Amino acid sequence: MTRKGFTVQPADGGLIVLLPGLGAVSTTFIAGIHAIRKGLAAPIGSVTQMGTIRLGKRTEGRTPLIRDFVPIVPIEELSFASWDLFEDDGYTAAQKAGVLEPALLDAVREELAEVRPMPAVFDREFVKKLDGSYVKSGATKMDLAKQLIEDIERAREASGAARAVMIWCGSTETFLAEAPVHRDLETFEKGLRNNSPDIAPSMIYAYAALKCGVPYANGAPNLSADIPALLELASANGVPVGGKDFKTGQTLMKTILAPGLKARMLGLSGWFSTNILGNRDGEVLDDPGSFKTKEESKLSVLEYILQPDMYPDLYRDLYHKVRINYYPPRRDNKEGWDNIDIFGWLGYEMQIKVDFLCRDSILAAPLVLDLALFLDVASRAGLRGIQEWLSFFFKSPMSPPGVYPEHDLFIQRKKLTNTLRYLMGEEVISHLGEYTLETRETSD
Numbered sequence: 342m343t344r345k346g347f348t349v350q351p352a353d354g355g356l357i358v359l360l361p362g363l364g365a366v367s368t369t370f371i372a373g374i375h376a377i378r379k380g381l382a383a384p385i386g387s388v389t390q391m392g393t394i395r396l397g398k399r400t401e402g403r404t405p406l407i408r409d410f411v412p413i414v415p416i417e418e419l420s421f422a423s424w425d426l427f428e429d430d431g432y433t434a435a436q437k438a439g440v441l442e443p444a445l446l447d448a449v450r451e452e453l454a455e456v457r458p459m460p461a462v463f464d465r466e467f468v469k470k471l472d473g474s475y476v477k478s479g480a481t482k483m484d485l486a487k488q489l490i491e492d493i494e495r496a497r498e499a500s501g502a503a504r505a506v507m508i509w510c511g512s513t514e515t516f517l518a519e520a521p522v523h524r525d526l527e528t529f530e531k532g533l534r535n536n537s538p539d540i541a542p543s544m545i546y547a548y549a550a551l552k553c554g555v556p557y558a559n560g561a562p563n564l565s566a567d568i569p570a571l572l573e574l575a576s577a578n579g580v581p582v583g584g585k586d587f588k589t590g591q592t593l594m595k596t597i598l599a600p601g602l603k604a605r606m607l608g609l610s611g612w613f614s615t616n617i618l619g620n621r622d623g624e625v626l627d628d629p630g631s632f633k634t635k636e637e638s639k640l641s642v643l644e645y646i647l648q649p650d651m652y653p654d655l656y657r658d659l660y661h662k663v664r665i666n667y668y669p670p671r672r673d674n675k676e677g678w679d680n681i682d683i684f685g686w687l688g689y690e691m692q693i694k695v696d697f698l699c700r701d702s703i704l705a706a707p708l709v710l711d712l713a714l715f716l717d718v719a720s721r722a723g724l725r726g727i728q729e730w731l732s733f734f735f736k737s738p739m740s741p742p743g744v745y746p747e748h749d750l751f752i753q754r755k756k757l758t759n760t761l762r763y764l765m766g767e768e769v770i771s772h773l774g775e776y777t778l779e780t781r782e783t784s785d
């Protein structure tokens with residue numbers, strides 16, 4: 342199990358998944374885990390549970406399940422804790438989210454009801470559309486961070502789990518650019534003590550997690566841990582981090598289609614994406630500040646995949662527009678339309694239309710599971726800081742300074758599987774296919 346200094350410690354002792362935000366995604370995730378444990382459903386959409394990985398040459402016939410190859414915590418050994426500004430327990434929150442049918446919810450009612458959120462660190466300045474009273478109070482943001490640290494320790498102890506991971510499933514916060522207070526850890530901690538307005542609640546959760554040595558991933562597009570100060574803390578404390586923004590409906594489609602069009606050197610003149618969405622996430626995104634955070638995350642994808650600087654004839658004039666419309670009747674069942682204007686040989690124009698009737702939280706829940714389990718693997722392997730190999734799960738992947746983020750789903754997937762091979766001491770696979778490279782012998 343070792344190679345180049347990587348020793349992946351065993352997965353013993355259980356794992357508690359800490360979830361800021363007990364809304365549609367969190368409750369669909371927790372309910373799903375219990376339903377799977379009871380044999381009521383299969384973990385569809387989860388790479389850790391259903392994915393396989395080829396090892397060695399194709400002729401070797403070694404293709405285990407990822408969870409049999411990498412020491413991953415079995416889902417029977419997961420426990421959960423959460424925070425929210427509404428006091429509803431997991432069952433009530435899941436009912437209100439309206440994602441899962443009553444019959445399925447009733448089958449896991451007891452387990453869901455056991456998840457009682459802890460009071461949130463919340464500030465309306467960052468999520469204008471929400472107003473809840475179940476929140477912590479403290480004279481400074483540092484006081485709030487200390488309360489979260491106590492919550493984390495208490496929850497871990499009460500669960501009996503050996504380790505914890507935190508996945509932000511809270512609402513999308515308003516757009517925030519990197520500010521001087523985010524520059525380094527010392528300045529950031531001063532900002533916590535001085536109540537800097539540039540420190541968002543999600544940053545306080547991330548700070549608390551990293552202080553406790555708990556890996557952190559951000560399922561929303563707000564900055565959160567993606568600032569130099571918190572990356573410094575992650576590095577100093579040897580903690581892995583990941584983010585941002587779960588790659589689910591429309592952007593998942595975009596990162597599947599765009600690499601294919603580019604691979605065939607087909608041109609793009611326009612990509613118009615619009616959505617109708619009626620859950621609480623949609624309501625939060627109805628606020629222009631929160632929408633701007635999401636828009637930035639959704640727009641960057643094509644730019645990085647298509648590389649218009651390298652392919653000016655194909656992508657220089659691409660017009661890319663993204664819209665999200667809050668439309669309550671659809672609840673969590675989002676409908677996303679894409680109109681894609683492409684051109685081919687001799688510049689002849691064509692169109693592709695995509696109408697994706699998707700279920701947001703059904704697509705997001707397995708990502709929470711995979712991120713929790715892989716971040717725990719990263720932690721036990723001694724990895725720290727940004728985990729680029731987890732870009733596969735994110736719309737807006739974090740990348741180290743000076744390196745552009747990788748958005749192409751297929752490169753991301755290759756990076757993920759090769760990282761697992763590398764960690765476990767297997768050869769990485771280049772897909773060179775040496776069997777097909779036999780040459781004719783030359784006589785001279």
Ligand SMILES: NC(=O)c1ccc[n+]([C@@H]2O[C@H](COP(=O)([O-])OP(=O)(O)OC[C@H]3O[C@@H](n4cnc5c(N)ncnc54)[C@H](O)[C@@H]3O)[C@@H](O)[C@H]2O)c1
Nearest residue numbers: 362364365366425461510511512513561587589621622701
């Ligand atoms: N569902 C998807 O497909 C998807 C995809 C990408 C990203 N996301 C992001 O994931 C997050 C969760 O999505 P959702 O559909 O579950 O939303 P949701 O509105 O159902 O749940 C979010 C929950 O977070 C709570 N919350 C807000 N601020 C908080 C804070 N500071 N502390 C604790 N709790 C807080 C809210 O009260 C709410 O219950 C959102 O930011 C969303 O943008 C979702």
